[in-house]
Amino acid sequence: MNKLYPDSKVEIQGFTAKFYDNMINLLSFGSYTRFINNAINSMNITSNDKILDFGAGTGRNALLMNNCLSEEGEILGLEISELMIAQFKYKTKTLNNLDIKNQRIDQPFELEKKYDKVFISFVLHGFPFDVQKQIIQNAYNALKKDGEFIILDFNEFITDKTPLYFRIPFKIVECKYAFEYVERDWKQILSEFGFGDFQEKSFLKKHLRLLKAKKLNK
Numbered sequence: 001m002n003k004l005y006p007d008s009k010v011e012i013q014g015f016t017a018k019f020y021d022n023m024i025n026l027l028s029f030g031s032y033t034r035f036i037n038n039a040i041n042s043m044n045i046t047s048n049d050k051i052l053d054f055g056a057g058t059g060r061n062a063l064l065m066n067n068c069l070s071e072e073g074e075i076l077g078l079e080i081s082e083l084m085i086a087q088f089k090y091k092t093k094t095l096n097n098l099d100i101k102n103q104r105i106d107q108p109f110e111l112e113k114k115y116d117k118v119f120i121s122f123v124l125h126g127f128p129f130d131v132q133k134q135i136i137q138n139a140y141n142a143l144k145k146d147g148e149f150i151i152l153d154f155n156e157f158i159t160d161k162t163p164l165y166f167r168i169p170f171k172i173v174e175c176k177y178a179f180e181y182v183e184r185d186w187k188q189i190l191s192e193f194g195f196g197d198f199q200e201k202s203f204l205k206k207h208l209r210l211l212k213a214k215k216l217n218k
């Protein structure tokens, strides 16, 4: 798979894609499991929600979300990495209500139905602003009225004012788009697309955020 955005670090390939979950566990000194459980519990998933997972990765998040679903609930992951798709399929092979599709989220697409929630976890920060806006539009189009776009990602902050324990790894690991991402007013941007009724919860001393945005009547 050729990278469409050479400066991005979310187009994950090779070794990193193959061992993604292990690497995240290692880099977070084992704290990621607790964090992601907390974050997904804060999504307020209802048992028959139909959820789209943009840039679904290995299926780790889908499995956690599925704990809140009945058999009526569904999750469809959209993903471009074959290595990620293979892990998602393996993890969810016994679950008929979880599926994954090779589908870019950065270009317009049509799906067969509308969803209650679109979840995007640690993907949005990794694209140029125009592409982020296309992804927001795609989420809007995929949602039912009153559906929610739920972004789990970096919070808004001034990088040089963050404490060193956060700033140093952020500067080493993150791409240039992430530095721009954290300085934007995302509630304002989402409002321009027709989202509102925002709810948010922060994690890791406010450096990470789960932002819920409801699709309003236009």
Ligand SMILES: C[S@@+](CC[C@H](N)C(=O)[O-])C[C@H]1O[C@@H](n2cnc3c(N)ncnc32)[C@H](O)[C@@H]1O
Pocket (backbone or CB within 6 Å): 010, 011, 012, 054, 055, 056, 057, 058, 060, 061, 078, 079, 080, 081, 084, 103, 104, 105, 106, 120, 121, 122, 123
């Ligand atoms: C940093 S990982 C996050 C994975 C997962 N959401 C999580 O939180 O564990 C970014 C994911 O986005 C996927 N991705 C990158 N660009 C994409 C695109 N244009 N369309 C769909 N998925 C994409 C990557 O393959 C990768 O699985």
